[in-house]
Amino acid sequence: QVQLVESGGGxxxxxxxxxLSCAASGVDFSTSLAGWFRQAPGKEREGVARLTPGRDTRxxxxxxxxxxxxxxxxxxxxxxQMNNLKPEDTAMYYCAAGFSGGxxxxxxxxxxxxxxxxxxxxx
Numbered sequence: 001q002v003q004l005v006e007s008g009g010g011x012x013x014x015x016x017x018x019x020l021s022c023a024a025s026g027v028d029f030s031t032s033l034a035g036w037f038r039q040a041p042g043k044e045r046e047g048v049a050r051l052t053p054g055r056d057t058r059x060x061x062x063x064x065x066x067x068x069x070x071x072x073x074x075x076x077x078x079x080x081q082m083n084n085l086k087p088e089d090t091a092m093y094y095c096a097a098g099f100s101g102g103x104x105x106x107x108x109x110x111x112x113x114x115x116x117x118x119x120x121x122x123x
Contacts, residue, residue, distance in 0.1 A: 002026035002112040004095045009117030016085050020117055022078040022095030027112065030073040033099040036080045037107050038091035038119075047105025048093070049080060058104060062088075085121045092116040 004027075008020040020036065027034075035050030049059045049069040057069055068081040078095055098111030 002097065004097060004112060004114035006093065006095050006114045006117040009093060009119045011120040011122065012085055014086055014121055014123045016121070017081070017083045018085065018119060020080040020082070020093055020095075020119070022114060024076050024078070024095075024097065027097045029071045029076055029078050029097070032097055033104060034071075034078050034095065034097040035099075035104065035110065036069060036078070037094045037096055037110075038089075039094070039116075040088075040091040043091075045094070045107045047103075047107065050099075050104045051078065060105060082119070085119070087121050087123045089119060090121050092118050 003025045005023045031053050033052050036048040037045050038048050039045040047060055049067055051057055051069045066084045071078045094116045095114045096110035100109050102109050
């Protein structure tokens with residue numbers, strides 16, 4: 001059984017930083033493509049970043065230069081460092097695994113999801 005548990009969200013002012021973490025069981029991030037997604041109120045869930053087993057990264061245009069996705073193989077955790085946060089980054093952030101192919105920033109391509117961690121950025 002796959003379980004993903006996110007942490008690290010919070011409330012910050014514009015320009016601040018947060019580091020989100022996702023702890024996994026039942027899936028090995030070192031051999032599985034995984035990603036971070038977000039969903040703001042009234043909006044569709046969207047891809048933020050993804051990391052391949054070979055550590056290739058891909059980012060949404062909206063976060064390029066401000067986000068870094070990484071993993072710790074020993075702890076089997078996936079992280080997302082977000083810098084220079086903006087009010088438009090306010091959303092619930094989710095970790096996802098179980099990629100089935102296709103567009104790796106498309107939420108529908110992932111089978112396993114965490115419960116999310118809230119990020120709120122005030123101006």
